[in-house]
Amino acid sequence: DIQMTQSPSSLSASVGDRVTITCRASQDIRRDLGWYQQKPGKAPKRLIYAASSLQSGVPSRFSGSGSGTEFTLTISSLQPEDFATYYCLQHHSHLLSFGGGTKVEIK
Amino acid sequence: EVQLVQSGAEVKKPGESLRISCKGSGYDFTNYWISWVRQMPGKGLEWMGRIDPSDPSDSYTNYSPSFEGHVTISVDNSINTAYLQWSSLKASDTAMYYCARRTGDVWGTGTMVTVSS
Numbered sequence: 001d002i003q004m005t006q007s008p009s010s011l012s013a014s015v016g017d018r019v020t021i022t023c024r025a026s027q028d029i030r031r032d033l034g035w036y037q038q039k040p041g042k043a044p045k046r047l048i049y050a051a052s053s054l055q056s057g058v059p060s061r062f063s064g065s066g067s068g069t070e071f072t073l074t075i076s077s078l079q080p081e082d083f084a085t086y087y088c089l090q091h092h093s094h095l096l097s098f099g100g101g102t103k104v105e106i107k
Numbered sequence: 108e109v110q111l112v113q114s115g116a117e118v119k120k121p122g123e124s125l126r127i128s129c130k131g132s133g134y135d136f137t138n139y140w141i142s143w144v145r146q147m148p149g150k151g152l153e154w155m156g157r158i159d160p161s162d163p164s165d166s167y168t169n170y171s172p173s174f175e176g177h178v179t180i181s182v183d184n185s186i187n188t189a190y191l192q193w194s195s196l197k198a199s200d201t202a203m204y205y206c207a208r209r210t211g212d213v214w215g216t217g218t219m220v221t222v223s224s
C-alpha cells in the first residue's frame with residue numbers, strides 16, 4: 001500500500017499570507033495526485049488534479065507542483081474563504097490513499 | 108449538471124445491516140468508477156474502495172485492506188446507482204460516508220450513519 005504523509009497537520013495564517021502544504025508518498029506515484037479542500041459540514045472539493053492542473057472554476061491563487069514522491073499545494077495569497085482543511089489523494093495504485101489532512105486556521 | 112446524490116441519514120443498532128446509495132446523473136454512469144470514502148467524526152478522509160460500473164463483477168472492485176471483508180460495494184447500472192453495504196454494523200462504523208466519481212472530480216452529498224444501541 002502507498003502511504004501519504006501530509007504536513008503540517010495544522011497551521012495558522014493571516015489573510016494575504018502565502019501558504020504551502022506538502023504531501024510525501026511512500027513510493028513513486030509519478031503525477032497521480034490531487035488536492036482537495038473541505039469546509040465544515042461539506043463534501044470535499046477538488047482543487048488540483050494530475051499534481052499541477054487547476055480544476056475548472058478554482059481560483060488561480062491555488063497551485064500544485066511536484067512529481068514522484070514529493071508534492072506541494074500553494075495558496076499564493078490566503079483569502080477568508082480559504083480557511084478549511086486540505087487533503088492530498090494518490091491514485092497511482094489500485095488502492096487509493098489520502099494524506100492525513102492540513103487544517104488552515106485564522107491567525 | 109453532473110451530480111451524485113446519496114441516500115439520507117441512517118440510525119441503526121449494532122449488528123443490524125444497512126445499504127446506502129449513490130445515484131449518478133448528468134453523465135454516462137458506466138464510464139466512471141465510483142469510490143466510497145469514510146470520514147469519522149472530527150477525523151480525516153479514508154478511502155474505502157471502488158467499483159468500475161462498466162463491469163460490476165468482483166474483479167473490478169477494489170477494497171482498502173482496512174475495510175475489506177466488512178463492507179461490500181456494488182452497483183445497479185439500470186438505475187445509475189452505486190451501493191455501500193454492511194451485513195453487521197458496529198458502533199465504530201458511525202461516520203459520514205461519501206461517494207466520489209473517478210479521482211474525486213465529483214463528490215456525493217454524503218450520508219451520515221449513526222450506529223448506537
